[in-house]
Amino acid sequence: MTRKKILVVDDEENIRILYSEELQDEGYDVITASNAEDADIKIKESNPDLITLDIKMPGMDGIELLRKLREYDKNIPIVMCSAYSDYKQDFRTWASEAYIIKSSDMLELKSTIREIFKKREVGKLGD
Amino acid sequence: MRAVKSKSYRRGRIADIQKVSGENWLEILSEVGRIAALTLELETRLNLIVELIARQTGSDACSILLMDEDRENLVLKATKGLNPMSINKVILKAGEGITGLTAKEMKVIASRNALNDPRSVYFPETWEERFKSVLSVPIMDKNDCIGVIYTQTISEKDYTENDIRLLTTIANNISWMIKNAQLYEEARQKIAELSILYEISMAMQTTINLDRLLRIILSCVTVGSALGFNRASLFLVNEKTNTLQGMMGLGPDSGEDAREIWNKLTEITNLFQWLTSQGEALGKKESSFDKFIKSTRIPITQDSGILALTVIEKKPFNIKDARNDPRVNKELLDKLGINSFATVPIITKNQVLGTIVVDNIYTNRPIRDEDLQSLVRFATHAGWAIENARLFSQLREANKDILIAEQQLIQSERLSALGQLAAxxxxxxxxxxxxIGGFARRLSEKTDFSPEGKKYTDIIISEVERVEKLLKDILNYSRDVKPTFSDYNINTLIDEVLSSYERIFSDSGVIVKKELSVNIYPLHIDTSQIKQVFLNILYNAVECMTGKGGVITIKTEPLSGEEGVTISISDTGGGIPPEILDNIFNPFFTTKRQGTGLGLSLSKKIIESHGGTIGIDNRTGEGATFIINLPRRQNKIKS
Known part of the structure; x- marks a missing residue:
């Protein structure tokens, strides 16, 4: 089985490092982007299997980026990551696969990603 | 009984003049003219005339009686020869005595010996016993008798045709003078009344305090130089209850009080000053009349008496025989203790504000239609003043509401600013x-630490967790709480909370007592939020009793005043120290090492978003009771 590639989009460098390391430990390839434009380039370049998207970013925010991404790829799983739960009720975030509140405890993020890939795998087998 | 020669003369001044001996007449005519030119005042004119007549007719006395305003009585107005102190005191009914008969039958009466004349009525105060003969002539104005002029002599006298003609002619020639002076007097009174009305309206403009204003208004109605009624009371329409509400009654409680007050009133020289001082002066002494009026409420319906009718029909009533008047409420009548009174509506812009009721309980003076007219005019002024005062107090109320709303807005803006900042x-x-937390975890997992190293990273991890939890609470607090409502029995909710807390209670040695009322309405609430409130309060209660043990009493009862429930939760944990009592509902205030200080402030926010209140009854040294009032407000709050 090929290693899954995850794109982490977050404007905070230390978060990108933390996420990368944690997810690499989980056995994924991780690439990062610090803003929406950067993310757009990386997606076209590397064709990731899953994207984690920070909501509050300077310039184009995560919600707007989510909307743009969905325009040309309806299937790629996207996990929204935010410091707070406010955007959970924002229907625009419903186009994402999951919504996670950032925490120093990475268990939720990791298990959510695992679940998403597991579901996709099952879906593929059924084809 | 001796027949008395009498003759009646109708008008015909020129014919009379020709018959009266020329020389004498011309002198009289010129003197009458001189008197008319000299003064417009009735009193002076009459005094000069009686002197003139006494002199010109060679009589020992000459007097003039005039009809009063009601055209019922003759009143002595001027005299030469009788006791001047009896002026205005001698009052005769038409037909009474020789002069009364003169007026009634409008004819001349001459009596040679009046002392023995059966028609005579003597007034000792006039000292008229010394006079024997009387000649009495009517003073005619068109076809009305406006008074009587009569001459008296000490010695007996047979009146000649000429005597009679002379006095009749004089009477005919002075009637216009009298009438003229009377009109002048009336005009002067009207002016006086108007200037009083002016002073009254000025006085009414000095205050917009309704109570003070009503006092000034009623003072105007009762003070002698203004409207001069014995007692006055004022009722205002209460539109909400459709009743007339007694506002104030002004008037002495007894005839004795009345005399005392009126004596004082005669000293008033400046009506305006006196009226404006009434706001305070009379307010201190509350009469039983005032108390009675203030306790009176009359429904505004056709069948509840004359006061209600005044308001409904928007017109004044002058009730002369109240006991036999079916429109008068007999109960009210007994309380007022009178048989005649008058009511006028207080009208502005065609809207009836209330009614003024007046009576003359002590003097028994009948209320004339003119009095009522003055009162109606006055009531219009009073109406405007009352309307002003009411508008002012409404304005003040509205202002107060705005101020409160503004303060609430400032508070909520402050909170929302705080919320934004917190977010x-x-x-x-x-x-x-x-x-920090994430890498600390990685450190802890990846590195082979010494026991100290492991301990330190674990501390970092747990402290970060604590701050993360605090941030989560802050964000929950500052975000608008959007509740989902359903009908729920609060007793059931309390049972649920208590059963899930059972272990904690027994571990802490706390006994829970329930006193739940069965007569309570289901409430329209967000159950998870209200549950949170109970948990917060119970958690606090348990914590302050841990180790010592104690009792928690949780009680429900119907909310007083409206549909809803009062929930009280008491503990025996020693109460809250007074110095921190003011702070317990403030966000981030805590005395606990573990807490975030948001529990009670969040509870308060939840209860308030349910339209309820939360308060605390603190008994220092004993315990505290949280009291939650939750109104039942179905459909009022959108979920």
């Missing part, structure tokens, strides 16, 4: 916190 701060802190 931004939380976001800024959250990211570095996630990295």
């Amino acid at each position: 931004e701060l939380a976001h800024e802190i959250k990211n570095p916190l996630v990295t």
Whole structure:
């Protein structure tokens, strides 16, 4: 089985490092982007299997980026990551696969990603 | 009985003049003219005339009686020869005595010996016993008798045709003078009344305090130089209850009080000053009349008496025989203790504000239609003043409401500003916190630490967790709480909360007592939020009793005043120290090492978003009771 590639989009460098390391430990390839434009380039370049998207970013925010991404790829799983739960009720975030509140405890993020890939795998087998 | 020669003369001044001996007449005519030119005042004119007649007719006395305003009585107005102190005191009914008969039958009466004349009525105060003969002539104005002029002599006298013609002619020639002077007097009174009305309206403009204003109004109605009624009371329409509400009654309680007050009133020289001082002066002494009026409420319906009719029909009533008047409420009549009174409506812009009721209980003076007219005019002024005062007090109320709303707005703006600040701060802190905590975890997992190293990283991890939890609470608090409502029995909710807390209670040695009323309405509430409130309060209660044990009493009862429930939760944990009592509902205030200080402030926010209140009954040294009032407000709050 090929290693899954995850794109982490977050404007905070230390978060990108933390996420990368944690997810690499989980056995994924991780690439990062610090803003929406950067993310757009990386997606076209590397064709990731899953994207984690920070909501509050300077310039184009995560919600707007989510909307743009969905325009040309309806299937790629996207996990929204935010410091707070406010955007959970924002229907625009419903186009994402999951919504996670950032925490120093990475268990939720990791298990959510695992679940998403597991579901996709099952879906593929059924084809 | 001796027949008395009498003759009646109708008008015909020129014919009379020709018959009266020329020389004498011309002198009289010129003197009458001189008197008319000299003065317009009735009293002076009459005094000069009686002197002139006494002199010109060779009589020992000459007097003039005039009809009063009601055209019922003759009143002595001027005299030469009788006791001047009896002026205005001698009052005769038409037909009474020789002069009364003269007026009634409008004819001349001559009596040679009046002392023995059966028609005579003597007034000792006039000292008229010394006079024997009387000649009495009517003073005619068109076809009306406006008075009587009569001459008296000490010695007996047979009146000649000429005597009679002379006096009749004089009477005919002075009637216009009298009439003229009377009109002047009336005009002067009207002016006086108007200037009083002016002073009254000026006085009414000095205050917009309704109570003071009503006092000034009623003072005007009762003070002698203004309207001069013995007692006055004022009722205002209460539109909400459709009743007339007694506002104030002004008037002495007894005839004795009345005399005392009126004596004082005669000293008033400046009506305006006196009226404006009434706001305070009379307010201190509350009469039983005032008390009675203030306790009176009359429904505004056709069948509840004359006061209600005054308002409904928007017109005044002059009730002369109240006991036999079916429109008068007999109960009210007994309380007022009178048989005649008058009511006028207080009208502005065609809207009836209320009614003024007046009577003359002590003097028994009948209320004339003119009095009522003055009162109606006055009531219009009073109406405007009352309307002003009411508008002012409404304005003041509205202002107060705005001020309260403004304060609430400031408070909520402050809170929302705090909320926004908290949210931004939380976001800024959250990211570095996630990295600190996240890397600390990685450190702990990846590195082979010494026991100290392991302990230190674990402390970092747990402290970060604590701050993360605090941030979560802050964000929950500052975000608008959007509740989902359903009908729920609060007793059931309490049972649920208590059963899930059972172990904690027994572990802490706390006994829970329930006193739940069965007569309570289901409430329209967000159950998870209200549950949170109970948990917060119970958690606090348990914590302050841990180790010592104690009793928690949770009680429900119907809310007084409206549909709803009062829930009280008491503990025996020693109460809250008074110095921190004011702070317990403030966000971030805590005395506990573990708490975030948001529990009670969040509870308060939840209860208030349910339209309820939360308060505390603190018994220092004993315990505290949280009292929650939750109204039942179905459909009022959108979920």
